[in-house]
Amino acid sequence: xxxxxxxRLARRLAEGAHGTRPGRPDSVELQRAVSTIYYALFxxxxxxxxxxxxxxxxxARSQSAWVQAYRAVNHGNVKKQCxxxxxxxxxxxxxxxxxxxxxxxxYNREEADYHPMASFSRAQVIQWVQRAExxxxxxxxxxxxxxxxxxxxxxxxxxxxxxxxxxx
Numbered sequence: 001x002x003x004x005x006x007x008r009l010a011r012r013l014a015e016g017a018h019g020t021r022p023g024r025p026d027s028v029e030l031q032r033a034v035s036t037i038y039y040a041l042f043x044x045x046x047x048x049x050x051x052x053x054x055x056x057x058x059x060a061r062s063q064s065a066w067v068q069a070y071r072a073v074n075h076g077n078v079k080k081q082c083x084x085x086x087x088x089x090x091x092x093x094x095x096x097x098x099x100x101x102x103x104x105x106x107y108n109r110e111e112a113d114y115h116p117m118a119s120f121s122r123a124q125v126i127q128w129v130q131r132a133e134x135x136x137x138x139x140x141x142x143x144x145x146x147x148x149x150x151x152x153x154x155x156x157x158x159x160x161x162x163x164x165x166x167x168x
């Protein structure tokens with residue numbers, strides 16, 4: 001799933017390119033655009049996880065391992081990890097910005113998909129498309145070691161490095 005293609009679709013929806021009134025999107029188009037923006041961020045992260053934990057090129061990876069890593073990304077766990085202020089501050093600002101937008105857009109996506117009275121303005125949705133485009137492009141340029149650390153942070157459960165204390 002291509003994050004850039006999803007963002008292009010979100011932009012077209014927000015601009016009303018698919019509706020009966022060109023240039024004037026209806027609420028359904030705007031809601032679908034919001035959901036699509038979130039999924040662009042989600043798939044960008046899932047690709048990062050698979051690329052950094054398995055391998056980026058097809059020739060260098062087991063395809064089934066790559067798919068397993070891609071599918072290991074859990075919406076709720078990513079949100080929980082991204083909302084922890086102390087650990088997230090250890091990452092470069094580009095990752096922090098991506099994480100904040102991910103959480104914000106997950107909330108907006110839930111509103112768009114599940115709240116029957118959700119309403120979004122065209123300008124607001126287009127701004128979110130622009131923010132997501134920028135956040136993904138900046139996230140993609142972060143050093144691989146930082147992207148890899150973030151992939152591990154949001155995907156794998158944390159276990160203390162201290163051995164458990166034995167009661168006598």
